[in-house]
Amino acid sequence: MEAGQNLNSDNADDHISYLGYNPTLDGLRGIAILLVLFHHLWPWEWSTSLTTIITRTSHISWIGVDLFFVLSGFLITGILLETRHRRHYFRNFIIRRSLRIFPLYYLFLLICFLVIPYILNDMNLKEVSLDQAGKDIFWYIFYGSNYIWMLNEPLIIDVIGMDELRLADKPPEFLGLVWSLAVEEQFYLVWPLVVFVFWKRLQGSIIGIILCIVLLRLLLVSTLDNWVDATYMASICRVDSLMIGAGLAVYARSTAFRPEVWDRFAFTGLWLCLPAVIIFQLVFPGRHNSIFSVLGYSLIALGFAGLLASVLRNQDSPLKMLIQSSIFRWFGKYSYGIYLYHMLVWFLMQKWINAELRADGSPIHGELFNPIGGSMLIDAPVRMLLTASISVVMAWISYHCYERHFLKLKRLF
Structure with a gap:
């Protein structure tokens, strides 16, 4: 979720040239985090005649995570290709990634497992799901949380013969969202070796990997009870999004690069694949459709x-000017912290001012139901903006007072 070496368009050349920092990519990252915020912070099961369009839009805003994946695949592959001949290729990449990711991630885990239980105890609230998460803490420490779903999958439990591993409760949402960070971290550990060994055949390898992942998702949908979580969170099912971003970075450096091919791909992805997925999700919201679980994630990534x-190619397009606007770039800069903090803030706010709703719009805890302003029409937007604002402030403070000191060490590697 961090901007690395980026691309700029060069109209005087038929190639995409690498010219350092590109504000467009920070803007895209800002759009991604805003989509995620909207999906998580709008009470998306709740809908009235006045809010149906807003609620339906929030249904599909989870695709912001896939935009993060595409950007990561693109940026990381570009960095690896540019540095593959340098000394300490592996060491420098791993340490630089660790300095960006680990400090905030492990601070977040400390807050979740040490501070939050203390706060809940002080409020005389016992959170069963946090007790369960404490038992599974090693999954989070070692970036394996995207495979916790396996503990409730009958087929896998039967194979390993350890029924006592079953989850009593799902982890709270503020911990559950780190599955995407686990996917990226596992990618960072494996992909440098693949690029180093197969860089001459990387384009064909990427296409083969994507096809294998689609076939694997088809297999899991037909065999697992919990195929929804498996196809959504398992790295072996989601790395196609990273691969599609990687393929774009590889082609931009290829001797076979042709601007007309690049432009046709851009048009097909942006104006055919992405609208098709959005329309499908508006009609069939969620990830419980088997056809979507097999093909949908790849189509989102292509979009x-x-x-x-x-x-990257169209310097003066209105779309690029919008994406490069200061507001999107600002959110992009602090997107990592915002991503980690926002559901934690949401969780605590729901404990202090409870307004949780069931799918039918009725309150989950009727006796505690206390919407801001006395109405959900006031509560929903106010709570969303308040949570987002607090999360942004936390991310800003975290970046400038904590993360920035670790980032300065990257220049040593």
């Missing part, structure tokens, strides 16, 4: 890769 390809 966002098309968006990325388009804005």
